[in-house]
Amino acid sequence: MPPSTALLRPCAAAAQPRRRSAQRALYHTLHGAPPDADTRTRAAHFLRRKLLETAGQANDLPASPQELHAWRDASAARVAERYAAYLAERQAGGARQYFTNRAHALHFLHAVAPTKLVDGSWLYGLAEHAANVRLAPLVHTYLEELGDGAADKNHVLLYRRLLAAHGISAEDDGSLPDALYEQGLIQLCLAWNAQDFLPEVIGFNLAYEQLPLHLLITSYELNELGIDPYYFTLHVTVDNGHSGHARQACDAVLALLPRHGDPDVFWQRVRAGARLADAGVGTMQVIQGFDIGAEVLRIFQAKAPAGHGAHSNYCRVAGKSINDWLATPEQMPAFLQALIDTKWVVPDAPAHQSRFWRLLQGERAEMFGVFSPYELQVIHDWLRGEDASDGQAWDERGAANQSRRRPSFRALARAGKAGPGAASAAEALPVDPDVPAFEERLRQLAGSERRAALVAAMAPGEHWTPVGLRATQLFRRECFA
Ligand SMILES: [Fe+2]
CATH class of the missing domain: 1.20.910 (Heme Oxygenase; Chain A)
Incomplete structure (x- = not known):
């Protein structure tokens, strides 16, 4: 859209x-x-x-x-x-x-x-x-x-x-x-x-x-x-x-x-x-229920309090300082429209054609690091409009080649280019300050008390931590050996 x-x-x-x-x-x-x-x-x-x-x-x-x-x-x-x-x-x-x-x-x-x-x-x-x-x-x-x-x-x-x-x-x-x-x-x-x-x-x-x-x-x-x-x-x-x-x-x-x-x-x-x-x-x-315009607006509204007061007074859009625009989240729909009207945002065009995007990305971008990778992807796809259906990532170099199918995650993984998120091989338990303390406590427990301590560490809020993983391994070994 x-x-x-x-x-x-x-x-x-x-x-x-x-x-x-x-x-x-x-x-x-x-x-x-x-x-x-x-x-x-x-x-x-x-x-x-x-x-x-x-x-x-x-x-x-x-x-x-x-x-x-x-x-x-x-x-x-x-x-x-x-x-x-x-x-x-x-x-x-x-x-x-x-x-x-x-x-x-x-x-x-x-x-x-x-x-x-x-x-x-x-x-x-x-x-x-x-x-x-x-x-x-x-x-x-x-x-x-x-x-x-x-x-x-x-x-x-x-x-x-x-x-x-x-x-x-x-x-x-x-x-x-x-x-x-x-x-x-x-x-x-x-x-x-x-x-x-x-x-x-x-x-x-x-x-x-x-x-x-x-x-x-x-x-x-x-x-x-x-x-x-x-x-x-x-x-x-x-x-x-x-x-x-x-x-x-x-x-x-x-x-x-x-x-x-x-x-x-x-x-x-x-x-x-x-x-x-x-x-x-x-x-x-x-x-x-996804509406990319609403999501961009939500992101800007969430950023407004932090951005208000963080800009110089000579930063102006449509005759109003950025600090004034960001004074209340309610102004964000009008602010975004002003960015479009003043050509800071160029709809339905490659992201780099928008001056606003160049503030976020590229050499010496003044607003580098303000938006998270997810937020950048939303802004990037919103700027590109229908062209974003090609799935181009916000940090991909150059324009996507429309004539070629983009590589899938699995193709990238096979080529060793999948980056973070790629499923890793089996890992050793990481160093963690809680693991030695947990193991020390376990050494002092036996029978049902030890079992209860393991079960407690396998609770939904903890089983994914190093202690929880260790507890799960021990529970598996001791209950289902
Ligand atoms: Fe599951």
């Missing part, structure tokens, strides 16, 4: 500084240190509310658990068929269906981060019950989410590295709406309340571990745009329906069907838990 028209659209939401909702605060509390009893109770209340809200929603699970394997096979066949149709369309010259440009793809990575950064957490509460052989397969699934303690296989760590490779913060900088924290919050609530919500945990796992079409297409298009798809392709392989998490999830339901009590009540609770996997903002909503 040309910048000139995108900017004229009102964007009131971006103009308001976002206040964190109570739900978002609960997400962060559950993702931090082990929560106290009161916080766990609040998490349980939230789950009950969500279960009520989703109770009437459609669910494609079969009527009986005995049909689960047939259901899984049919779902997998449907996904395979639709993916084959997607590939045929692309091979016939069709455009990407998800990501219009590189900024769009990076925005997606950022927007789904609150969910991806707690990946696997819904199963955490089962780790302390690993001795129950009926639950052990689900504990295995949790350990696989944690990469069995290998840094290059831990899903959350992989995602954190993917974000870092593109200058996207894994911390909550307030730029994402509260709604994007809802799915991750559900997962964290299950993590800390497994005892009371065991059927729902099993049902959530069943629904969440099935391979969705969007995972395949996302992987394909990220790779095409030169962005490491490993986090996503890893899920295509580990969730496979033949022997992976998708099958294990079905097996777990059948293995855990009650022999005492009412299996139907259990099954209905499994179905209710499965519905929670669809709660919150879905992948397609995130992708379809």
Whole structure:
């Protein structure tokens, strides 16, 4: 979309500084240190509310658990068929269906981060019950989410590295709406309340571990745009329906069907838990909700307070000093329009044709370092308009050659040019001040106390750290040797 028209659209939401909702605060509390009893109770209340809200929603699970394997096979066949149709369309010259440009793809990575950064957490509460052989397969699934303690296989760590490779913060900088924290919050609530919500945990796992079409297409298009798809392709392989998490999830339901009590009540609770996997903002909503003009505006509004007062008074646009323009974020739509009107920004042209871009990039650029790599990509693609569909990275030298297909991430990786974000080989545990202290503490513990210390370090907020990885390795060895 040309910048000139995108900017004229009102964007009131971006103009308001976002206040964190109570739900978002609960997400962060559950993702931090082990929560106290009161916080766990609040998490349980939230789950009950969500279960009520989703109770009437459609669910494609079969009527009986005995049909689960047939259901899984049919779902997998449907996904395979639709993916084959997607590939045929692309091979016939069709455009990407998800990501219009590189900024769009990076925005997606950022927007789904609150969910991806707690990946696997819904199963955490089962780790302390690993001795129950009926639950052990689900504990295995949790350990696989944690990469069995290998840094290059831990899903959350992989995602954190993917974000870092593109200058996207894994911390909550307030730029994402509260709604994007809802799915991750559900997962964290299950993590800390497994005892009371065991059927729902099993049902959530069943629904969440099935391979969705969007995972395949996302992987394909990220790779095409030169962005490491490993986090996503890893899920295509580990969730496979033949022997992976998708099958294990079905097996777990059948293995855990009650022999005492009412299996139907259990099954209905499994179905209710499965519905929670669809709660919150879905992948397609995130992708379809991207508006590059609104994102540029949000970035400028976020920068305005820091930029106000940082410019000389002779820096002027449309007769007004930059300091005055940046005095309030509300002026940003008019400021961006003024940049276009005064030709500081040239819409629908190579970025270097805009004087504004040359302030950000190049030899002795006066504003070098003001914008993060992600923000530069958004501005870059916004300036280039439709041409940005070629996927050119903001720091690529020269104009992209339109006549040649750009190399995919995998092609770059094969040529050793993939840069940060490339999946690395197995790594040794890094030096970290917490690891010796943790190991010293473990030496003083035995039996159930030692097991509890390991499980505590495998919590969603810690398992991806060096201590968490070490704890996962030890837990694996000691519980499943
Ligand atoms: Fe995962």
